Amino acid sequence: MHVGIFADIEGSFGIWRMRQCRMGTREWQYGRACLTKDVNYVIQGAFDGGAEKVTVKDTHEVGFNCLINKLDTRARYIGGHYIKPSLFGKITDLDLVLYVAIHAASGTDGAFFPHTHYGIFSEVRLNGKRVCEMDIYGAYLGELGIPIGFVSGEEIAVKQALEALPWAKSVCVDKRKEIYTSGEKSIRYVKEGRALLQETAREALRHASRMQPLIIPGPLHFEATFRTRQLADKFCL
Ligand SMILES: [Zn+2]
Numbered sequence: 001m002h003v004g005i006f007a008d009i010e011g012s013f014g015i016w017r018m019r020q021c022r023m024g025t026r027e028w029q030y031g032r033a034c035l036t037k038d039v040n041y042v043i044q045g046a047f048d049g050g051a052e053k054v055t056v057k058d059t060h061e062v063g064f065n066c067l068i069n070k071l072d073t074r075a076r077y078i079g080g081h082y083i084k085p086s087l088f089g090k091i092t093d094l095d096l097v098l099y100v101a102i103h104a105a106s107g108t109d110g111a112f113f114p115h116t117h118y119g120i121f122s123e124v125r126l127n128g129k130r131v132c133e134m135d136i137y138g139a140y141l142g143e144l145g146i147p148i149g150f151v152s153g154e155e156i157a158v159k160q161a162l163e164a165l166p167w168a169k170s171v172c173v174d175k176r177k178e179i180y181t182s183g184e185k186s187i188r189y190v191k192e193g194r195a196l197l198q199e200t201a202r203e204a205l206r207h208a209s210r211m212q213p214l215i216i217p218g219p220l221h222f223e224a225t226f227r228t229r230q231l232a233d234k235f236c237l
Helices: 026-048 133-143 155-163 186-207 227-236
Strands: 002-007 053-058 076-078 098-101 121-126 149-152 170-174 223-224
Touching: 002 026, 026 053, 026 076, 026 098, 026 149, 026 186, 076 155, 098 121, 098 133, 098 155, 098 186, 121 133, 133 149, 149 186, 155 170, 223 227
Parallel strands: 002 053, 002 098, 053 076, 098 149, 149 170
Antiparallel strands: 121 223
């Protein structure tokens, strides 16, 4: 089985500030280390569960977030965005995708860094219902016959993802500052959380035959509301 680990960053263990997700900031270097560790535990879990091949696809912003010299060398790494042949590059030979460090949908009150496909939309709807990235990317992968079998991230993000992907295994990650700034307690929380990532990824692989490609039957009515008038003018040429 060829497993794709798709990495965002906002939902990593250890991350509680927006700047830790922003490319080029000092804090982002810490965020990258957090994400890389999360991904490594998921890689280990995938191999524990029987994966023969693992490919990590780095998807946040420009797609160069994982510290490649710290990544488990058994996995192949793809950084940077592809626009061809598909949104995620050449992925048709993947059997299962595990989505690490996701965030909530645009318009989710009180969520950490909520957005849906870049930050330009205040809400994205499919057939009148607000959707998150797992609806959109899940359906995209579903068209190619590839199920998402695992998600990790903030509790509300996981809840939204599981509405679209009820079969997926999941790990919730706390985003409150005090969780990561309380000395030994914090270290223990992160350590246990990453162990859970590994265990849950292994479970996802073991139940791979129950994972389903997400198919949203048409016709599809897609709506996106821009955050500001200026953004709408910029992108609606
Ligand atoms: Zn992101």
